[in-house]
Amino acid sequence: MAALAGVSTGTASKALNGRGALRPETRQRVQQAAEQLGFVANAAARSLQTGRTYTVGMITTDSIGRFSIPLLIGAEDALGAGQMSVFLCDARDDPIREQYYLRTLLSRKVDGIIVTGRRTQARAPIGVGLPVPVVYAFISSADPRDCSVVPDEIDGARRAVQHLLAVGRRRIAHVTGPEHHHSATVRARATAETLAAEGLQPAAPTLYGEWSEAWGRQAAGILLSTGADVDAVFCGSDQIARGLVEGMQAAGRSVPADVAVVGFDNWDVMVDGCRPALTSIDMDLEGIGRSAAELLLATINGNPVHGRQTRPCRLVPRASTAV
Amino acid sequence: MAALAGVSTGTASKALNGRGALRPETRQRVQQAAEQLGFVANAAARSLQTGRTYTVGMITTDSIGRFSIPLLIGAEDALGAGQMSVFLCDARDDPIREQYYLRTLLSRKVDGIIVTGRRTQARAPIGVGLPVPVVYAFISSADPRDCSVVPDEIDGARRAVQHLLAVGRRRIAHVTGPEHHHSATVRARATAETLAAEGLQPAAPTLYGEWSEAWGRQAAGILLSTGADVDAVFCGSDQIARGLVEGMQAAGRSVPADVAVVGFDNWDVMVDGCRPALTSIDMDLEGIGRSAAELLLATINGNPVHGRQTRPCRLVPRASTAV
DNA sequence: AGCTTCTAGGCAATCGATTTCCTAACTCAC
DNA sequence: GTGAGTTAGGAAATCGATTGCCTAGAAGCT
Structure with missing residues (x-):
């Protein structure tokens, strides 16, 4: 040449x-x-000389799934503009595999690492004293000095409840996932607190179950059979919400006329497939991914950011809560 | 050290x-x-010397979506065992971006490239005379000398129809996606041919529409309103199938008693969310991803494979076609 | 014309591991 | 005891690009 x-x-x-x-x-x-x-x-030769690889690793601690993808897209978006590439590693919930990938990424001298997972719950740091910056996205690190970007689920729950109040509902119930699941309890507590702040009681005790449509249907039956006086239900996920809507309709209740329903996740296939279309809370996963990547870049460039960053949710109103 | x-x-x-x-x-x-x-x-130093990077690039030509993920997981699976890492590149249907990523991958001296996309239709080769092997997964290359791994959609459609025949149905209709979509027409043709081979006529002309639940519901209405004598419907996607089931039920038809329904994709959230649970065709995307990765490895190791490899589909029977 | 100053571009060291060649030392046999 | 054969491990070239240093030649000044 x-x-x-x-x-x-x-x-x-x-x-x-x-x-x-x-x-x-x-x-x-x-x-x-x-x-x-x-x-x-030749990138290898260049990085050998410069010490930079213009590469970051992304470790999804559990399998690549519905949550990881938008995060990945967001991160790829923010990094691609800076000409960086992403190594994707799927640790499948296996700590051994996770450490193996970590070693691989270190050997490849990535400029930084993004750790993501399916649950927002705090996890043990992936490593201590690592020679490269690490940012946690969606999940957070148990070490408060680590940089984590997580959705503000409390904010999400609050928005859902306030929306229901805004459309005139007062007898609000909450149906969500398993009690041992961090997101479920956080959202449930925020729901109760938001209601309490308005001087209201929940229309029924929080119903904990699974993150599935089947549970949503079942929960509808439970609410109706206990004779609870309910004019709105805030569900912990879109799947639960969709099941609940079907359950209510099967029992002759109209949505939203008799019961308004709000979901969580704003998962297109659920919110659009549901009839009526589902009002939902969007955690802006893509934004979280982008944000995480930007913080990582900042850290790489010598402006480290520490601590847990929360990002607000967004309510997307649709027919299931139309006035 | x-x-x-x-x-x-x-x-x-x-x-x-x-x-x-x-x-x-x-x-x-x-x-x-x-x-x-x-x-x-240091991987850079090593690859500088050995010429191998133990890295492959994966370019998804359209956005990372529901189809890309299982492919990715499968590929990662097959490659991870061989200690290789995957560079993920999301070209978002933009040829410029695609070429940009290609350059990046070449500069990084990847050992090979896997190209995937959302549609099974043949596409123009991503490049000619590339210095690294390329395998197409799910999509295929228009150049027959290129190595492509695709699902055998004809086989899938045939299995669906034969299953319906096996459970005693004879008046079978087909509802699918847009007519300009390769998968829709291929599956439709295979459906017609399989019926013809059994000496049967379709119970109604193929209904082309969208890949959505809404279209499924609408199609149910069309089938019923035209008075077609139908005892089974094979749908081009699970979403269509689920919508169709709901539409049938709304009109007082029972599934599977009056109408048996088979979907396509075996998308967990759809097949399980549907009531009754949906019988569906599984294209084994993960297997395709794994297969593509293995073929890529073979090519890297000097045993190139050319041409279009098709992989059979699998029928997963569930309640929507129970006898 | 002669000296300084500037500039374009070449030379060679460097990054970190691999690998070829080579030598010192050791073993063994006669 | 000496030569042949073997073995362990070191020295140095190599991969390909980057970069500090240096010099040849041009330009400017007196």
């Missing part, structure tokens, strides 16, 4: 990277030669 | 890689030293 342009490799390097003092004409000649030969610099 | 073990770097390299003639004792001493210092070889 350098030969074609009639210069030394050193000069060629300077030409392509805009370093050194070169005549514009020479620079152009080199660029043309590079173009002509389809020359692309 | 070499210093700690009291050997030269060359010897250390041999010790860790099992090359050269070393006293077992020396080898062990080096390994201990490496362990103690948490030494991991």
Whole structure:
């Protein structure tokens, strides 16, 4: 390549990277030669010299799933603009595999690591004293000095309840996932507190179950059979909400006329498939992924950020709570 | 590291890689030293020397979605075992972005590239005369010499129809996605042919629409209003199937007693959320991903495979076609 | 014309591991 | 005891790009 342009490799390097003092004409000649030969610099050689790889690792601690993808897209988005690539590692909930991937990423001298997972609950740090910056996205690290970006689920629950209040409902119940699940309890507590702040009681005790449509249907039956006086239900997930809507309709209740329903996740296939379309809370996972990547970049560039960053949720109103 | 073990770097390299003639004792001493210092070889330096990066790129030509993930998981699975890592690139249906990613991957000297996408339709090769092997997964390349791994959708449609025949249905209709969509037409044709081979006519003309639940509901209405005599419907996707089931039920038809329904994709959230649970065709995307990765590895190791490989589908029977 | 100043671009060290060649030392046999 | 054969491990070249240093030649000044 350098030969074609009639210069030394050193000069060629300077030409392509805009370093050194070169005549514009020479620079152009080199660029043309590079173009002509389809020359692309060997990244390995470059990073060996510069110490930067322009690569980050993304470890999903549990399997790549519905939550990881938007995070991944968001991160890829923020990093791609900075010309960085992403190594994707799926640890499948296996600590051994996780450590193995960690070693691999370190051996590849990634510039940074993003750790994600399915649950928002805090997890043990993936490593201590690592030679590269780490940012946790969606999940958070148990070590408060680590940088984590998580959705503000309390904010989400509050928005859901306040929306229901805004459309005139007062007898609000909450149906959610398993009690041992962090998100379920956080959302349930926030729901109760928001109601309490308005001087209201829940229309029924929180119903804990599974994150499934089947549980939503079942929960509808429970609410109706206990004779609870309910005019709105805030559900811990869109799947539960959709099941609940079906359950209510099967029992002759109209949504939203008799019972307004709000879901959580704003999962397109659920909110659109549901009839009526489901009002839901969006955690903006893509934004979280983007945010995490940006914080990682900041840390790489020497402006480290510590602590847990929360990001607000967004309510997306649809027919299931229409006035 | 070499210093700690009291050997030269060359010897250390041999010790860790099992090359050269070393006293077992020396080898062990080096390994201990490496362990103690948490030494991991710099991948850049290694690949600079060996020419291998133990890295493959995966380009999803459209956005990372429901189809890409299982493919990705399968590929990661097959490659992870061989200690290789995956660069994920989301081209978002943008040819510019695609070429940009291709350049990046080439500059990173990946050992191979897997190209995937949302549609099974053949696409233009991502590049010609590339210095690295390329395998297409799920989508196929228009160049027959390229290696592609695709689901055998004809096989899938045939299995669906034969299953319906096996459970005693004879008046079978087909509802599917847009007519301009490759998968829709392929499946529709295979459906018609399978019926014809049994000496049967479709119970209604193929209904083309969208890949959505809404279309499924609408299609149920169309089938009923035209008075078609139908005892089974094979749908081009699980979403359509689920919508159709709801539509049928809303009109007082029972599934599967009056109408048996088979979907396509075996998408857990749809097949389980549907009541009754949906019989569906599984394309084994994970297997396709794994297969593609294995073929890529074979090609990297000097045993190139050319042409379009098809992989059979699998029928997963559930309540919607129970006898 | 002669000296200084500036500039374009070449030379060579460097990054970290691999690998080839080579030598010192040790073993063994005669 | 000496030469041949073997073995363990070191020295140095190598991969490809970057970059600090240096110099040849041009330009400017007196």
